[in-house]
Amino acid sequence: MPKRILVTGGAGFLGSHLCERLLAEGCEVLCVDNFFSSSRRNVIHLLDNRRFEILRHDVTSPLHVEVDEIYNLACPASPFHYQSDPVQTTKTSVMGAINMLGLAKRLGVKILQASTSEVYGDPVVHPQTEDYWGNVNPIGLRSCYDEGKRCAETLFFDYIRQYRLPAKVVRIFNTYGPRMQPDDGRVVSNFAIQALTGNDITIHGDGSQTRSFCYVDEIIEAMIRMMATPPAQTGPINIGNPAEITILELAEAVIELTGSASAIRFMPLPSDDPKQRQPDVSRAKAELGWEPRIPLREGLLRTIAYFDDLLRSQ
Template sequence: MRNYESRKRILVTGGAGFLGSHLIDRLLEQGHEVVCADNLFTGSKRNIEHLHGHPRFEFMRHDVTFPLYIEADEIFNLACPASPIHYQHDPVQTTKTSVHGAINMLGLAKRLRCRIFQASTSEVYGDPSVHPQTEGYWGNVNPIGIRSCYDEGKRCAETLFFDYHRQHGLDIKVARIFNTYGPRMHPNDGRVVSNFIVQALRNQPITIYGEGQQTRSFCYVDDLIEGFLRLMATEPGFTGPVNLGNPGEFTIRQLAEQVIELTGSSSKLEFHPLPSDDPTQRRPDIGIARDKLGWEPKVALREGLQKTIAYFDKLLS
C-alpha cells in the first residue's frame, strides 16, 4: 500500500468499460485514488459495482465530448466505443468522442501539467500492407468507409496528442492496442471472442465471415493492463506510440474451433460474406514494448479463453 505522499489521484475516462475497469482495479491495488468518468454508453456499472463504497474510488457520469473540470495527477484516456457494432451505431458521436474527447482531456492535462495516456488502437493501421505491423508503419485506412469513424477518429486523436506534446511540452504516452479479451467484455459487442463464446455457450451456430482465414492476435486483459502501467511509468521523454498486443497469430477459424472444444458446445460453423474494410491480417510487432517496457504477454490463448468462458458462463446463466 502506498503512503499518502506517493499516492496519486488518477482520472480514468471510460473507466466502466472492459479495459477501464480492469485498469482501475490495478490502480487501486497500487494504493492510488481513482476517479472513473464514463457516460455508460458502452461501459457498465456492473463492471465497477464491486468498487461501490471503496474509500479511494469515485464514479462520475460524464461524456468526454464535454469539458471536465477536475484535479488529478495523471489521466488515462480510454473513453470511446471500441467494437464495430457500438462505434457504428452513432458514427458521428464516435468521431466526436475520439477527437473532442482528446481535445478536452489534453486541455485538462495541460492545465494540470500532468502526464496523460491515450488508448489508441491497431485500427490506425487499417488493412495493413505490412505484416507484422510496426509502430513506424503509417497504415492503410479507408477515410470514408463504415469503420472510418473509429479508425480515423483514433488517428486524429494521436495527431492531437503529438501536437500537444510538441507545441505545449505535454507529457504524453500513446499505446496502440491490439485485440484484447477477457472477463467483463460486453456480451453483445460483436467482437469475435465474445461472439464465439456466447454462441458456443448457447449451442448456436458460430458466425464466421469469409472462410475464416483472416488472422488476429489475441491478448489477455491482465497482460494488456500490465503494459499500460509500464508505459505510463516510463521516463518523460518517451512518448510511444507502443504496440501492445500478443504476437501469437491465429486464424478466426482456429479460434472458433478452440472455443467449441473448451465449451463442449454442439455449435456448428456458419459462414457469411466478409464485411467491408475488415482487415485480413492483424499482428503486432512488439519489439519496442519488449525493449522499452520489458513487457510481453504471459497468458496463453487457451488459458485466457478458459477464464473468459467461465465469466460468460456465469453471466449468461
C-alpha cells in the same frame, strides 16, 4: 498522499480492469464514463472502496477536476457499438482527446492515450511496426473509429511538440477477457456466447483472416508500465500478443473448450475488415520490459467461465 488518477471510459471492458489495478496499487481513482457502451456491472464491486469515485460524464464536454495522471480510454471499441452512432464516435475520439489534453496541460500531468491497432487499417505490412503509416479507408463504415483514433494521436503528438506535454500513446491490439460486453459483436465474446447457448458460431468470410489476441491483464500491465516511463518516452508503442491465429482456428478452440455442439456458419465479410493483424512488440519489450505470457487457451478458459456465470445469472 496517494496519486489521484482519472480513467475516462473507466466502466468499460479495459477501463474497469485498469481502475481495479490502480486501486490495488493504492491509488485514488476517478472513473468517468457516459455508459454508452459500458456497464455499471463492471465496476459495482469497486463502489465500496473509499478511494474509488464514479462520475457520469461525456468527454466531448470539458471536465474540471484535479488529478495527478490521466488515462484516456473513452470511446466505444467494437464495430457494433462505434458504428451505431458514427458521428458521436468521431466526436468522442477527437473532442475527447482535445478536452483531456487541455485538462492535462492545465494541470501539468502525464496523460496516456489508449489508441488502437485500427490506425493501421487493412495493413499491407505484416507484422505491424510503429513506423508503419497504415492503410485506412477514410470514408468507410469503420472510419469513424479508425480516423478518429488517428486524429487523436495527431493531437497528442502536437501537444507534445507544441506544449512539451508529458503525453504517451499505446496502440492496443485485439484484447479479450472477463467483462467484455456479451453483445459487443467482438469475435471472442460472439463465439463464447454462441457456443455456450448452443447456437451456430458465425464466421464472417472464410475464416482465414488472422488476429492476435492478448489477455486483458497483460494489456493493463503494459499501460501502467508505459505511464511510469520518463516524459521523453512518448510512444507510440504496440501492445498486444504477436501469436497469430485464424478466426476459424479460434472458433474451433472455443467449441472444444466449451464442449459445445455448435456448428460453424460462414457469412459475408464486413466492409474494410482487416485480413490480418499482428503486432510487432519489439519496442514494448525493449522500452517497457514487457511481453505477453498468458497462453490463449488459458485466457479463453477464464473468459468462457465469465460468460458462463453471466448467462446463468440472467
